[in-house]
Amino acid sequence: MTDPSTQADDVGEMMEAVSESCVYCRCGCCKDGCPVYEEVLEESMSPKGRNELIRAVLKGIVEPDERAMRIAYSCLLCRRDEESCGARLKNSEAVEQFRAFLLRRGLEMLPEHRDLANSLRNYGNPWGQARSSRKRWASAATWSQRAPQPGSNLLFVGCTFALDRSLLATPRAVASIMDKTGGSFQVMLEDEVCCGSTIKRIGEERMFSELRKANCESILFSGARRVVTPCSGCYKTIAQDYGDMLQGVEVMHSTQYILEVLRSQRLRVAGLDATVTYHDPCHLGRYAGIYDEPREILGFISGLSLVEMRNSRELSMCCGGGGGVKTAYGDLSLRVARKRVREAERTGASILVTACPFCVQTLSAASESLDSSVTVEEISVLVDRLSADGGGGES
Amino acid sequence: MIDGEEREEVRRLLVGMLGEEKVLWRAADTVLYRKDTYRIPFESDYEYAPDLVVLPETSDEVREVVRLASERRIPLIPKGGGSNRTGMLVPIHGGIIVDTIKMDGIMELNHRDLHVTAQTGVTLKKLEEYLNEHGFTLTQEQGSHRMATVGGAISTSAFSRKNQKHGTIANRVMSLEVVLADGRKLRTGPKVLYTSTGIGLHHLFIGAEGTLGIVTEATLRVEPLPEERDMVLAFFDDFWRANDAAQRLMSSCVTFTGGEAYEAADAESLGAPEGKKGLFYVGLDGTRGEVEAEREYVRGIVRELGGVIADEEHTRAYMDRYTEQWCGARVETRFEDVLTTYVPMDRIEEFYDRLWGDIMKRHGIRPIPGDRYGLDVGRYKMVGGRYKVPEGADGWREYQAALEEVATLATELGGSISSCHGVGIQHKENIRLEYTEVALDVMRGIKRILDPENIMNPGKKLPDDVGSP
The missing domain is CATH 1.10.45 (Vanillyl-alcohol Oxidase; Chain A, domain 4)
Known part of the structure; x- marks a missing residue:
């Protein structure tokens, strides 16, 4: 079947093509599996409903207002609906464009998102923290400090891993692994700025362009030939949304790096007697097709039994943390995350492993709120604690 | 339509009954309720609009809405999954859409008496998953299975591809709760499958398209999950050879679940040898021995009539893709429509000759490749076809004239205009x-x-x- 969404060259045209195609069909199959729709049971907050709104706005039938903004920002951008859509319409991309379109038309950004944008403008991160906080994760470093060398790896930590105190174990673990296996690597510490993922999903194109430019200049100036990041959002953004601005630089997710060093036996891991399930982050799975690498990593851990959730890989359900929904609809986000944790519980696993800061945040909060028997662990933290040389610092 | 002042008053009253979140009135929310999947001229997409939309969660909330509407004589349009194709959800007189999708509770599964009671906003898929987890099945499997609701299926007397052995949802209804137009709650009868007392009131609401009341709860007959299910998928030179096999099967004693014969545009991708355009499939379920024996019997018919049996891999893939065929199909075909005409089996050839050879040709309507011929194999006798609808005002008039002629033909042959898509506004005069x-x-x-x-x-x-x- 021809993909109608790819028939339009211009990204703005894609929004039009997708909504037009969807409204011709109106089947509503996208609702099946849409994490937001399944929670709220309001069709206007389904991919079909948003496409109806986009088309009506473009045709001048509906004048966009605050409610239209709320509907536009109710999407997790998780792309789960594309797996249910027979025509595989790119609804998430259409929504992302629609958000930018609404802001260009002068509609007010949601107040919850305005704080993120102001923080990005002032501090280079969306979480309202000083630039100097960005180096906090490296303060307890046990990895050896070496002078950066041209051609080496660059560890791009990302705002959330660097600034959420509960997540600092991840950058420390990745640094530890890189130190043990790759020789020299660089970190940007307080000079790193947001990759722009959050603001791009919100639709603020100009700010995204500025952040992209700043990061590209820093990365190219560093001379690094490879950027490694543990953040799925940063990975998707740098690898896919930076276009050809980083020519000659390879972008890797930490799971790809870890698998590489495990395969080459530069890293060895001890066994673990545990039943584990893996949650596919949307930006890593459906957006980048990285499904096998994390599972292969887990396969290196002897004694570990990997069990899949009912919805996994392409059909994985979002954790509830995507698309700015966590900020704008906190309660909804938690409900989506709880549903995912319950799905993990049904596998009988004791550990829910994932590879994205937002997934760790939302699923951990959900697990805690449910008093669940499942604990959430980021994959590089798990690998590092089982690696021969011990951990990468206190968390 | 109700005027602006009254609309605001009604909105406030509804908010008082249901709460702010369950009353939709802003254009951004209500735009999607302007139309269902009925092919009204595309340029008229926004001709109609509801005044308000409500999302009740209980039958008591439905009752309050109905009482208010009754007092003020405001039209009510009950809605399920929204996949209707004949315009029964189009708010041609404005009014309040009663969207039942939040009424998705499953109240009781009776293991010994084999029935389930659920609110009618639950989707067929969700109900089936619930039943499967407990070892049961509803056996209702329609193309729109993933988003169609129990209430929508009942109100359109929907098709099921397992109709031959298990009937359709119409045969599964044991008892209904209905909110009547005066706000009273009707329980149509006891939750029993067979009774010789009273008048079978539940039959009135099957296929009533929401014109007699709002069905809020249904008790449905369920079956234990079969030990085995399988399919025979086969290819023939063309539709008519596949039809021969279908006719032979229908005169046999095999209790298959259902099946189809049609002209497949993508037969080779489904495993057909080159040039074989006629597809025939038959579903089977039951005990393992039963399915094995019936599979061999059906294969015997296929071989005898020169058909080619698909390999296991293609058969499995085909079994799983059934509910996907419907989804997204119109993205590619755009302005199309479909016939679900009921035609007696000995008149099929005559029906198709006149349909494509005369009526549709005269009105400039062409079949979509692969959808010229289609037959539901079994007692359902649905004879269908899909076609491009000519665009523009003239095209629309031609199309309406063609539909009337098709309706005349189907009824003259002793059949029915629509076997499962209902009447809506499309066929109400015909x-x-x-x-x-x-x-x-x-x-x-x-x-x-x-x-x-x-x-x-x-x-x-x-x-x-x-x-x-």
């Missing part, structure tokens, strides 16, 4: 061809008793002389 004046008069009488003010989905299902608000 059903005069199918029913006698006495039958229509009885229908009018039932409508008058149950909905004297004609607030329940007015302008649908019955010809216009039944009255509009």
Whole structure:
């Protein structure tokens, strides 16, 4: 079947093509599996409903207002609906464009998102923290400090891993692994700025362009030939949304790096007697097709039994943390995350492993709120604690 | 339509009953309720609009909405999954859409008496998953399975591809709870499958398209999950050879679940040898031994009539893709429509000859490749076809004229205009061809008793002389 969404060259045209195609069909199959729709049971907050709104706005039938903004920002951008859509319409991309379109038309950004944008403008991160906080994760470093060398790896930590105190174990673990296996690597510490993922999903194109430019200049100036990041959002953004601005630089997710060093036996891991399930982050799975690498990593851990959730890989359900929904609809986000944790519980696993800061945040909060028997662990933290040389610092 | 001032007053009253979040009134929310999947001219997409939309969660909330609408004579349009194809959800007189999708509770599964009771907003898929987890099945499997609701399936008397062995949802209804137009709650009868007492009131609401009341709860017959299920998929030179196999099967003693014969545009991708365009499949379920024996019997028919049996891999893939065929199909075909005509088996050839050889050709309507011929194999006798609808005002007029001729043909041959998509606004005048004046008069009488003010989905299902608000 021809993909109608790819028939339009211009990204703005894609929004039009997708909504037009969807409204011709109106089947509503996208609702099946849409994490937001399944929670709220309001069709206007389904991919079909948003496409109806986009088309009506473009045709001048509906004048966009605050409610239209709320509907536009109710999407997790998780792309789960594309797996249910027979025509595989790119609804998430259409929504992302629609958000930018609404802001260009002068509609007010949601107040919850305005704080993120102001923080990005002032501090280079969306979480309202000083630039100097960005180096906090490296303060307890046990990895050896070496002078950066041209051609080496660059560890791009990302705002959330660097600034959420509960997540600092991840950058420390990745640094530890890189130190043990790759020789020299660089970190940007307080000079790193947001990759722009959050603001791009919100639709603020100009700010995204500025952040992209700043990061590209820093990365190219560093001379690094490879950027490694543990953040799925940063990975998707740098690898896919930076276009050809980083020519000659390879972008890797930490799971790809870890698998590489495990395969080459530069890293060895001890066994673990545990039943584990893996949650596919949307930006890593459906957006980048990285499904096998994390599972292969887990396969290196002897004694570990990997069990899949009912919805996994392409059909994985979002954790509830995507698309700015966590900020704008906190309660909804938690409900989506709880549903995912319950799905993990049904596998009988004791550990829910994932590879994205937002997934760790939302699923951990959900697990805690449910008093669940499942604990959430980021994959590089798990690998590092089982690696021969011990951990990468206190968390 | 209700005027602006009254609309605001009604909105406030509804908010008082249901809460702010369950009353939709802003254009950004209500735009998607302007139309269902009916092919009204695309340029008229935004011609109609509901005044308000409500999302009740309980039958008591439905009752409050109905009472208010009844007092003020406001049209009510009950909605399920929204996949209807004949316009029964189009708010042609404005009014309040009662969207039942939040009414998705499953109240009781009775393991020994084999029935389930659920609110009618639950999707067929969700209900089936629940039943499967407990070792049961509803056996209702329609193309729109993933988003169609129990209430929508009942109200359209929907098709099931397992109809031959297990019937359709119409055969599964044991008892219904219905909110009537005056706000009373009707329980149609006890939760029993067979009774010889009373008048079978639940039958009135099957296929009523929301014109007699709002079905809020259903008790449905379920079956234990079969030990085995399988399919025979086979290819023939063309549709007519596949039809021969279908006819032979129907005169056999095999209790298959259902099947189809059609002309497949993508037969080779489904595993057909080059040049074989006629597809025939038959579903089977039951005990392992039963399925094995029936599979061999059906394969024997296929071989005898020169068919080629698909390998296991293609058969499995085909079994799983059934509900996907419907989804997204119109993205590619755009402005299309479909026939679900009921035609007696010995008149199929005559029907198709006149359909494509005369009627559609004269009106400039062409079949979509692969959808010229289609037959539901079994007692359902659905004879279908899909086609491009000519665009523009002239095209629309041609199309309406063609539909009337097709309706005349189907009824002349002793069949029915629509076997499973209902009447809506598409066929409401043409059903005069199918029913006698006495039958229509009885229908009018039932409508008058149950909905004297004609607030329940007015302008649908019955010809216009039944009255509009």
